[in-house]
Amino acid sequence: MDKYILLLSIIGLASFAMAWMPAITKKSGISYSIIYVLAGAFLYWLFPSYLPSALPQNNASLTIHLSELVVIISLMGTGLKIDRSFTLRNWASPLKLVSISMLLTIAGAAAVGYYFLKLDIAAAVLLGAALAPTDPVLAADVQVGPPNKGAKSETRFTLTAEAGMNDGMAFPFTWLAIALAMMMNGKDAGLTSWLLYDVLYKISAGLIMGFILGKGAGYLVFSLPKKFSFLKTNDGFLAIALTLVVYGLTELLYGYGFIAVFVAAINFRHFEKGHGYHQNLHDVTDQSERLLIAVVLILFGGSLVSGILDALSWPIVIFTLLFLFIIRPVSVLAALFTARIHKKEKLAISFFGIRGIGTIFYLAFALNETGFNHQSQLWALVSFTILVSVFIHGLTAQPVIRHLKREMPVERTPE
Numbered sequence: 001m002d003k004y005i006l007l008l009s010i011i012g013l014a015s016f017a018m019a020w021m022p023a024i025t026k027k028s029g030i031s032y033s034i035i036y037v038l039a040g041a042f043l044y045w046l047f048p049s050y051l052p053s054a055l056p057q058n059n060a061s062l063t064i065h066l067s068e069l070v071v072i073i074s075l076m077g078t079g080l081k082i083d084r085s086f087t088l089r090n091w092a093s094p095l096k097l098v099s100i101s102m103l104l105t106i107a108g109a110a111a112v113g114y115y116f117l118k119l120d121i122a123a124a125v126l127l128g129a130a131l132a133p134t135d136p137v138l139a140a141d142v143q144v145g146p147p148n149k150g151a152k153s154e155t156r157f158t159l160t161a162e163a164g165m166n167d168g169m170a171f172p173f174t175w176l177a178i179a180l181a182m183m184m185n186g187k188d189a190g191l192t193s194w195l196l197y198d199v200l201y202k203i204s205a206g207l208i209m210g211f212i213l214g215k216g217a218g219y220l221v222f223s224l225p226k227k228f229s230f231l232k233t234n235d236g237f238l239a240i241a242l243t244l245v246v247y248g249l250t251e252l253l254y255g256y257g258f259i260a261v262f263v264a265a266i267n268f269r270h271f272e273k274g275h276g277y278h279q280n281l282h283d284v285t286d287q288s289e290r291l292l293i294a295v296v297l298i299l300f301g302g303s304l305v306s307g308i309l310d311a312l313s314w315p316i317v318i319f320t321l322l323f324l325f326i327i328r329p330v331s332v333l334a335a336l337f338t339a340r341i342h343k344k345e346k347l348a349i350s351f352f353g354i355r356g357i358g359t360i361f362y363l364a365f366a367l368n369e370t371g372f373n374h375q376s377q378l379w380a381l382v383s384f385t386i387l388v389s390v391f392i393h394g395l396t397a398q399p400v401i402r403h404l405k406r407e408m409p410v411e412r413t414p415e
Contacts, residue, residue, distance in 0.1 A: 003050050010043060010051075014294040021290070031394030033356075036294055037387070040301020054302030056360065057379065060368050067361035070292045071167060072261050074136040074357075076243040077285030078164040079265020080278055081147050084157055086266060093154065093349075094161035096335040102166050104331035105353075106132045106173055109323055117315055117381075122184055123374045126177035130363040130382055131323060133170040135356030136163035142352045142397050146286075147269065147278040155345045155404055159352055164266075167358045168206060168259030172199045174362050178369050185371055205255025210263025213246045217264065218271025234277060236284030242268065243285075296357060304387065311380035320385045324392065328353035348400055355382070355389040 014036065021032035044054055056063035084090050110128035113119045119127065136143075143160040175198040182189035225232040243261055250260035269278060332350035339346070359382050367375055 006047065006050050007052070010298070011295060014039070014298055015291050018290045018294045025398070029395070029398040031390070031397060033293075033297055033390045034394045036297035037301040037304070037390055040298035041305045042301075043298065044302030045305045048306070051302065054299045054306050055308055056303065056364050057308075057375070060364060063364040064361065064368060066292070066296060067357050067364065070289065070296055070357050071136065071361055072243050072247050072258065073240065073285055073289050073292065075164055075167060075258060075261045076239055076265045077282060077289055078136045078143070078160055079262050080239065080269050080282045080285060081144055082157070082160060082164070082266065082269065083144070083147060083273070084161075085270055085273075091161060093158040093336060093339055093341065094165060096339065097158065097162045097332060097349075098165040098169055099335075101331040101335035102132050102169060104334060105328055106170075108327040108331060112319055112322060112327070113381075117319060117377070119374050119377070120184065122177050122181035123372055123378060125173065125180060126363065126366050126372060127378060127381060129170050129173035129177055130359045130366070130378075131355060131385060132173065133166040133358045133362070134159070134163045134352075135354045135358050136160075136167060142348075142354070142393075142401055146282050153345070153401075153404055154341050155348045156401070158345075158349050162349075164262045165259075168256045168262060169203075170358070170362060171256050171258065172203065174366050177372075178366050181366075181370050181372050187370075202254060202256045203259060205253050206250055206257065206259030207263055209250040209253065209255055210246065210260035211267055213242075213249065213260070214264035214267030215271065217242050218268045221268075221277070222272040222275060234280055236280035239281035239285045240288060293357070296360075300360075300383075300386070303383065308383045309380050311376040312384055313380075316377070316381055316384055319381065320388050323385060324353070324355075324389060344404060348404060351400075352393055352397065353389075354393045355386045359386060 018032070021035070024030075024035075025032050040054070044051055053059060088095065106125075106128035108128070109131050110121075110124040113124035113127045114121060117124075142156060143163065144156045172194075176191075176194055179189040179191065179194045179198075220231075221233065221238070242264065246261050246264045247257035250257040329347075329350035332353070333346060336346050336349065363378060363382050366372065367378075372378070
């Protein structure tokens with residue numbers, strides 16, 4: 001059997017089937033993430049010697065760059081579909097989540113990792129940083145729909161905006177874990193440098209580059225063609241091009257590209273908010289994201305039967321349950337304690353802290369930067385947490401969102 005042809009056939013079939021997955025998810029109430037993870041596990045169980053290794057430890061560069069590409073395309077798509085204009089009042093709920101809740105989540109996960117799982121401080125902080133961001137990729141079932149499609153619930157908006165923001169904001173804590181690991185290995189890595197460079201400079205650079213490039217792209221696409229009609233374009237692939245340009249230029253300046261892409265998407269989206277071109281752009285990002293995620297989920301499913309869970313233990317199982325059902329919900333409820341939104345919305349937001357591709361990226365990135373202890377245990381921890389999240393959240397997203405839609409169908413900004 002030709003390995004290349006087999007691989008090509010699998011990718012083709014997975015991509016082909018993805019065209020019907022949103023409809024299947026809507027009809028069945030089961031997220032397509034579950035289907036693809038199970039398909040990946042079955043394929044790697046059936047053809048273990050004919051498929052490339054699915055273990056991220058064996059393909060560090062591929063794991064980093066594939067997960068990175070999926071996340072940045074998803075961040076662009078996430079920004080393009082948010083209709084609500086940015087103000088501190090309008091975005092109060094997600095801003096509380098990306099600050100208060102995220103810090104509490106990282107601290108809680110790191111504390112349990114250090115005291116209960118007996119990880120060292122660097123590995124514990126890395127665990128918290130990798131698990132903290134909610135996923136803009138796998139959380140599509142609980143996010144807002146395409147741009148300019150009418151009323152959207154506070155739950156959907158908050159989860160969408162949170163997923164867009166916190167993927168970038170987890171990076172400083174990943175670098176903190178890297179700095180701690182380097183210090184433990186006897187290398188020079190001061191915490192002052194981390195604060196000034198990895199926190200203040202890189203976040204600022206990401207915000208500024210995202211703002212400038214988003215506004216600049218909006219001017220080129222919407223304003224300039226009004227003066228020079230031959231410059232008008234309706235090509236949806238511009239969204240992917242803009243994603244790569246913003247991410248690449250920001251990273252060249254050593255800023256956080258994740259932050260820049262989302263900020264650029266928001267600024268571009270609201271440059272001429274009601275324009276129908278946004279639908280074309282969103283469609284291309286959505287389709288590209290789903291094609292890539294099909295491959296990633298199959299690889300993830302394959303890793304589950306290839307040994308990534310070899311270090312799984314009862315303490316890891318307990319940690320996962322604590323994280324998903326106590327640490328995340330409690331941190332969100334604490335952050336939203338004073339928010340004037342319905343208690344059912346608060347509970348839904350606290351529950352749907354979906355883990356996924358961003359978590360894989362951060363862990364792979366950090367382990368590639370310097371030496372960490374407990375690497376096998378860390379991969380088992382994040383993989384099992386993602387697996388449980390995919391199944392629990394994938395089975396409950398549609399019923400919960402439908403219930404909230406019946407209860408609170410109209411979008412409203414909290415007072």
